[in-house]
Amino acid sequence: MTTMTFADAVREGLAEEMRRDPLVWALGEDLSTAHGGTSANQYLGLIEEFGAKRIVNTPISENTIMGAAVGAAVAGTRPVADLRMADFGMCAVDELVNQAAKIRYMFGGQARVPLVVRQAIGMRKGGAAQHSQSTEAWYVHTPGLVVVAPGTPADGRGLLKSAIRADDPVVFMEHKDLWSTKGDVPDDEGMVPIGEAKTLREGSDLTIVSWSRMAHLAVEAAETLAADGTSVEVIDLRTLWPWDKVTVYASVAKTGRLLVAQEAVQVGGFASEIAADVTENCSTDLKTFPRRIGAPRMPVPYAEPMENEFRVTTERVVAKAREALDA
Amino acid sequence: MSETDQPRNTPARIFELYKTMCLIRAFEERAEDAFDEGFINGSIHQYIGQEAVGTGVCSNLRRNDYILSNHRGHGHSIAKGADPEAMMKELMGRVGGTSGAKGGSMHIADFSVGMLGANGVLADGLTMGVGAAQAITLKGDDSIVAVFVGDGTTNRGPFYEALNWAMVYELPIMFVCENNTYASSTLTRSVTAGDGPVARAKAFGMPAFDVDGNNVVAVDALATDLIARVRSGQGPHFLHARTYRVKGHISRDKLLYRRDGETEENWENEPLGQCASWLADNGLNEADLRSAHAAAYAQIDTAVTAAKESPFPDAALAYEDVQDFGPPEPWAGTGDAA
Ligand SMILES: Cc1ncc(C[n+]2csc(CCOP(=O)(O)OP(=O)(O)O)c2C)c(N)n1
Ligand SMILES: [Mg+2]
Numbered sequence: 001m002t003t004m005t006f007a008d009a010v011r012e013g014l015a016e017e018m019r020r021d022p023l024v025w026a027l028g029e030d031l032s033t034a035h036g037g038t039s040a041n042q043y044l045g046l047i048e049e050f051g052a053k054r055i056v057n058t059p060i061s062e063n064t065i066m067g068a069a070v071g072a073a074v075a076g077t078r079p080v081a082d083l084r085m086a087d088f089g090m091c092a093v094d095e096l097v098n099q100a101a102k103i104r105y106m107f108g109g110q111a112r113v114p115l116v117v118r119q120a121i122g123m124r125k126g127g128a129a130q131h132s133q134s135t136e137a138w139y140v141h142t143p144g145l146v147v148v149a150p151g152t153p154a155d156g157r158g159l160l161k162s163a164i165r166a167d168d169p170v171v172f173m174e175h176k177d178l179w180s181t182k183g184d185v186p187d188d189e190g191m192v193p194i195g196e197a198k199t200l201r202e203g204s205d206l207t208i209v210s211w212s213r214m215a216h217l218a219v220e221a222a223e224t225l226a227a228d229g230t231s232v233e234v235i236d237l238r239t240l241w242p243w244d245k246v247t248v249y250a251s252v253a254k255t256g257r258l259l260v261a262q263e264a265v266q267v268g269g270f271a272s273e274i275a276a277d278v279t280e281n282c283s284t285d286l287k288t289f290p291r292r293i294g295a296p297r298m299p300v301p302y303a304e305p306m307e308n309e310f311r312v313t314t315e316r317v318v319a320k321a322r323e324a325l326d327a
Numbered sequence: 328m329s330e331t332d333q334p335r336n337t338p339a340r341i342f343e344l345y346k347t348m349c350l351i352r353a354f355e356e357r358a359e360d361a362f363d364e365g366f367i368n369g370s371i372h373q374y375i376g377q378e379a380v381g382t383g384v385c386s387n388l389r390r391n392d393y394i395l396s397n398h399r400g401h402g403h404s405i406a407k408g409a410d411p412e413a414m415m416k417e418l419m420g421r422v423g424g425t426s427g428a429k430g431g432s433m434h435i436a437d438f439s440v441g442m443l444g445a446n447g448v449l450a451d452g453l454t455m456g457v458g459a460a461q462a463i464t465l466k467g468d469d470s471i472v473a474v475f476v477g478d479g480t481t482n483r484g485p486f487y488e489a490l491n492w493a494m495v496y497e498l499p500i501m502f503v504c505e506n507n508t509y510a511s512s513t514l515t516r517s518v519t520a521g522d523g524p525v526a527r528a529k530a531f532g533m534p535a536f537d538v539d540g541n542n543v544v545a546v547d548a549l550a551t552d553l554i555a556r557v558r559s560g561q562g563p564h565f566l567h568a569r570t571y572r573v574k575g576h577i578s579r580d581k582l583l584y585r586r587d588g589e590t591e592e593n594w595e596n597e598p599l600g601q602c603a604s605w606l607a608d609n610g611l612n613e614a615d616l617r618s619a620h621a622a623a624y625a626q627i628d629t630a631v632t633a634a635k636e637s638p639f640p641d642a643a644l645a646y647e648d649v650q651d652f653g654p655p656e657p658w659a660g661t662g663d664a665a
Contacts, residue, residue: 033512034583059482059518060449060510088448091483126368126420128431130447266657296655298646302431303420304368306645 001186007040007179009153013160014043014080016189018050021078024164027056027065028082028118038084039120040179066092066117070100070169073115078164080116086135086173089119093138100169101144112167116160121149122175122213122263123311129299134212134264139171140241140273146170146194147240149212153183155238158192166194175213175263197244199251203233206257206325209248209274211237214263214312221261221317230325240270248274249282256287257324261317266294288327293320335551336544338609342619344386344543345602348378349623351402352599354411357627358401358418358432359578366419366635371432374402376541376573379598380505381406383546384473384566387554393441393459393472395452398433399505400445403475409437412630421637428640429648441470449480453489453502460498471499471557479510481524490531493563501550501557502528502565505540507572512584528565540568541598544605573597 004012018024026046031037032055036044047055058065062083069081083089089096100113121134139147146168150156156174163170200215201222210218215236222232233251237243252258258278260271271292278290295310355373362371374381377399385394385406396403405411409425417424418432425435436444443459446452456474463470480486481504493500504524509515521527528535534556538549546568553564571593575582582590603616646659 029510030512035512035581038511057513057518060479061482061484063484091448124369126370126431128369128434128447129429130433131369294657296646296658297653298649298655299429301429301645302369302417302426302434303424303428303640305639305642306429309642309645 001184003182004153004185005180005182006153006156006174007042009157009183009185010160010174011042011044011046012185013157014164015046015049017161017164018046018054023077024080025054025056025077026080026082027058027068029058029060029065029084031055031082032057038082039176042082042179062088062091063095066095067099069115069117070095070103070113073100073113073169074103074111078114080118080164082118084120085131085176086119086121087130087133089117089135096139096145096169096171097142101142105144113169114167116163116170116172118172118174120176121173122177123300123307124176125304125307126302127176127300128302132300134262136173136240137264137268137270140270144169145241147173148194148238149173149175149240150192150238151175151178151212151215151236153181154185154190155192155198157185158190159194159238161189161191162194170194173212178213192238195239195242195244197238197247198236199233199247200236201232201234203231203255205231205255206259206321207233207235207248207251207255208259208261208317208321209235209237210261211240212263214261217312217314217317218261220314221321224314224318225321225325232321243274245277245281248278252278252282253285256285258286258290259317259321259324260290260292261312261320262292262294263312264294265297266292267297269294288324291320291324293317335548338606338611341544341547341602341609342606342611342615344382344547345599345606345616346619346623347382347386347406348543348599348602349620350411350626351378351382351405353624353627354401354405354414357631358415361415361419361631362578367432368420369431369433370577370579371418372399372577373574374399376593376597377505377507377570378402379543379546379602380503380540380568380570381475383543384503384550386547387550388441388473389470390440391468392470393443393456395443395456395459395472395474396445397449397452397475397477397480398445398447399477400435401432404435404437404442404445407437407442408440409435409442411627412633413437415627415630415634416637419634419637420639421634422640423637427644427648450476450483450485452476454485456500457489457492457498460493460500461496463499464496469558471501471554473501473503475503475505477510478504478506478508478515478519478524479513481527482519490528490533490563494531494533497562499557499560500563501553502563504565504567505570506567507570509572509576511576512580523567525565525567528567533563533565535565535567537567537569540570541596541601543598543602571596
């Protein structure tokens with residue numbers, strides 16, 4: 001095991017895949033400058049090792065970053081396109097949703113689109129309306145795409161590697177506030193399979209399902225509830241599509257209670273899908289209807305007191321969990 | 328800032344521009360201090376070294392003309408007449424901020440002076456500027472639009488859509504490209520083909536002109552000319568101002584991608600010093616220059632104090648101005664669970 005930050009672990013994963021397969025390459029703004037990436041040195045040193053043909057420092061041209069990745073993928077390479085933030089990823093939703101996601105099906109299976117698109121999600125203090133959004137539900141809603149949202153350095157590295165090797169287009173969503181967090185990363189290849197959740201904490205009274213940074217808050221909530229003598233199981237989905245129904249169903253069978261927690265706006269969010277699915281498929285196990293918690297349906301405000309209103313805090317998760325536990 | 332129909336290049340007029348530039352410089356320096364002291368969250372994109380562009384352009388605009396800005400918008404806002412104190416409050420997230428403390432540095436707007444907004448997403452101001460110009464033609468007044476765009480942003484598609492569109496509909500709009508050499512940590516010319524923004528604008532048949540963007544006298548003269556043409560119905564014009572981003576992309580930027588000495592060399596051409604020399608050469612006495620400079624800093628220091636003393640907004644205000652239809656579920660002002 002080696003302890004490293006999320007950003008470093010993901011960079012390691014990318015470098016390892018680039019060493020393994022000469023057709024893996026990355027493109028995006030500011031990737032090869034001395035800062036080695038946009039915000040967290042996610043590409044530091046890669047230009048020196050792999051050169052400018054494989055670490056492509058692009059113009060500010062989101063449509064072409066995404067479109068070029070699609071074209072390069074169908075033409076036999078494995079691009080990792082970095083769109084910096086999910087907010088700017090919206091500039092290239094068309095190429096991702098209308099092209100990458102549909103080409104295999106629409107052309108009768110003639111081609112695969114083995115690309116990864118990195119789009120950082122989530123709030124950073126003071127990020128405000130256009131640098132804070134969590135848009136994972138947009139892409140989960142889009143047939144053809146895989147969506148992953150790892151929460152730890154090891155999962156970031158392992159899932160990026162799986163994403164690069166996958167023949168489907170994968171949206172890789174990393175939380176900006178996780179980049180600097182540290183964790184143990186295995187010394188072996190450390191693959192994390194797509195579609196496999198991880199149980200972060202075992203429990204018998206309530207299941208909390210979450211992902212990305214919110215999974216850490218779910219663990220905190222579980223710790224708080226443990227002090228009351230309540231036993232909470234926490235599942236980090238890691239992959240949002242396809243999500244690990246086996247793990248979630250088994251947990252709900254044990255606890256009979258479900259809360260799904262997300263940082264994104266609750267309305268129309270992915271938590272709603274999980275809650276609905278479990279309602280339909282685990283009805284005999286459920287002691288009460290599933291709960292979900294997400295942010296209010298408003299843009300992210302700037303000033304701290306207002307920003308905190310938007311946040312799905314540990315306290316809010318605990319309160320919602322108690323609602324399910326008391327039912 | 329002012330509705331100046333005075334003849335250009337008079338010391339009196341240029342002195343006014345100097346004062347505006349000092350105000351912007353002071354604002355940016357004090358904002359950086361406040362950021363370092365922890366009074367400002369997120370990030371700030373400073374306009375230091377580029378003051379002459381926003382000032383020279385906006386001094387030729389009327390209050391009811393529109394501007395659309397970008398992420399580096401403090402200077403544009405001040406030059407268009409936004410209140411620096413309200414802006415400082417916005418940066419610190421306090422009551423009295425220009426955007427009610429909802430937006431912060433990257434989302435300053437003051438619709439009362441035609442400042443239709445800074446922007447966190449590159450190039451969106453261009454297409455919205457085109458729309459504002461369409462609105463002007465629909466309403467039939469003689470106001471105009473100026474859109475500020477960075478050099479790096481000219482590689483985004485909407486830049487081309489906006490220029491083409493503006494020409495097709497002969498809109499009353501001026502595009503102001505502030506070429507400060509960099510786009511974040513990337514040297515713009517390393518990712519840009521061809522002869523640059525002027526050539527690109529000309530390819531659409533748009534009259535396009537280049538100016539030393541650190542020389543406020545020159546920027547002002549060119550802007551006076553181009554804005555008069557736009558206002559008289561001669562269609563879109565393009566002003567390309569060569570300048571240099573003296574500070575980092577954001578205030579925390581460590582500038583590792585710059586060659587040693589580069590910042591210092593460029594600092595010698597910074598616009599305030601140039602303007603002060605011009606004014607001295609044209610008969611203004613040093614004492615007046617010094618007191619104007621000091622007055623700007625005093626005004627900003629007062630703004631900083633006022634901002635620090637202003638309270639944070641009530642958390643419940645978060646739920647205001649979301650939209651007319653439908654509440655911000657799942658909680659709205661009742662989020663006291665936390
Ligand atoms: C669509 C979009 N892509 C990327 C970014 C991130 N970003 C913010 S500023 C910037 C550089 C802009 O360079 P330029 O247009 O030259 O303006 P300058 O910062 O030099 O004033 C980048 C890449 C963004 N905000 N929006
Ligand atoms: Mg620039």
